[in-house]
Amino acid sequence: MSQEQQIAIEERFARVFNDKSFKERLTSADFDKYMKAKKSLTFQKHDIIFEDGETPKGVYFLEKGAAKLSKSGAFGKDQILRFIKEGDIIGYRALLCGENFQAKAEAMTDVEATFLPAEIFMDLLEVDSRLSFVMLQKISYELGESSNTITFLAQKTVRERLAEILLLLEQKLGTDPEGFIKISLTREEIANIIGTATESAIRLISEFKGDQLIEVDGRNIKILNHDKLMKLGHVVL
Numbered sequence: 001m002s003q004e005q006q007i008a009i010e011e012r013f014a015r016v017f018n019d020k021s022f023k024e025r026l027t028s029a030d031f032d033k034y035m036k037a038k039k040s041l042t043f044q045k046h047d048i049i050f051e052d053g054e055t056p057k058g059v060y061f062l063e064k065g066a067a068k069l070s071k072s073g074a075f076g077k078d079q080i081l082r083f084i085k086e087g088d089i090i091g092y093r094a095l096l097c098g099e100n101f102q103a104k105a106e107a108m109t110d111v112e113a114t115f116l117p118a119e120i121f122m123d124l125l126e127v128d129s130r131l132s133f134v135m136l137q138k139i140s141y142e143l144g145e146s147s148n149t150i151t152f153l154a155q156k157t158v159r160e161r162l163a164e165i166l167l168l169l170e171q172k173l174g175t176d177p178e179g180f181i182k183i184s185l186t187r188e189e190i191a192n193i194i195g196t197a198t199e200s201a202i203r204l205i206s207e208f209k210g211d212q213l214i215e216v217d218g219r220n221i222k223i224l225n226h227d228k229l230m231k232l233g234h235v236v237l
Contacts, residue, residue: 006171009141013134014087017061022128030127037120041113043067049105049113050091056101058117059091065111066173066183069103080193082145083108083183085173092135093142095121108183156234161194162204163233166214170223184219 015021023031041060043049049060052071067084081103084090094101095118116124125132156164166181173182185193191201205221208214213229215222223229 009137010087013138016130016134025128025130034120037117039115041115043107043111045107045109047107049107050101052101052104054101056091056095056118058115059089059095059121061089061114062086063112063114065107065109067105067107067111069105071103078192080189083172158194158196158200159204160233163229164235165193166221166223167229167233167235180220180222186219
C-alpha cells in the first residue's frame with residue numbers, strides 16, 4: 001500500500017473516531033453511554049498496556065505517545081510485530097475474534113490513551129456504520145502489512161531489511177523538528193525487527209552512517225538519503 005493510501009485510511013478513521021463525530025451520528029442515549037464509559041489512562045515509558053494471553057477488556061486509542069506490539073518467541077526473545085502511534089487504536093483484533101491477546105503492548109514513550117470498554121466498543125460498531133466501515137479498512141490494511149512482513153523477513157537480505165524498516169518507521173511515526181525519526185530504538189530492538197543478531201545490526205548501522213545514508217545521535221536516527229535507501233531496500237512508498 002502506498003503512503004498516500006495509508007494516510008487516507010488514517011485520516012478517515014480520525015474523522016470518524018472522535019467525540020464530535022460520535023455526537024453528530026449517535027443517538028443521545030448511545031452518545032451518553034459512550035461518554036460515561038470511556039476513560040483516560042496514562043502509561044509511562046516501558047509500562048505494559050496489556051499482556052500477551054490476557055483477556056481483552058476493551059480497546060485503547062492513543063492520544064499521545066508511541067507503543068509497540070511484540071510477542072515472545074524462542075528462548076523468551078521478543079519479536080516486535082508493529083509500532084503504534086498517536087491516532088492508532090489497539091486491542092480490537094482479539095476482541096472481535098473473541099480470544100485472548102496474542103501480543104504484548106508496551107509504551108515506548110509516555111502515553112496518553114482513551115480506553116473504551118469492550119461492550120461499548122462493540123455497541124458502537126453495531127449502531128455506527130461509518131465506524132464499522134473505517135475499522136474494516138484498518139483491519140484490511142493491517143492484514144496487508146502482516147503479509148508484507150512475511151515477505152520482508154523471508155526474501156530480503158538483512159541490509160535490505162534495515163533500509164526498508166528505517167523508511168517505514170519514518171513513514172509510520174514521522175520525524176521531530178530536527179528530522180530524526182520520532183522513536184528511540186536500542187540496537188537490540190532494531191536487530192529484533194530485522195531478524196538478525198545485535199552485533200550485525202550495530203555493524204550495518206555504522207556502515208549506513210559511513211555511507212552517509214543516515215545520521216546517528218545515540219539511539220536517534222535521521223535519514224539523509226531517501227532515494228539511496230529506497231533503491232537499497234527495493235522499497236516503493
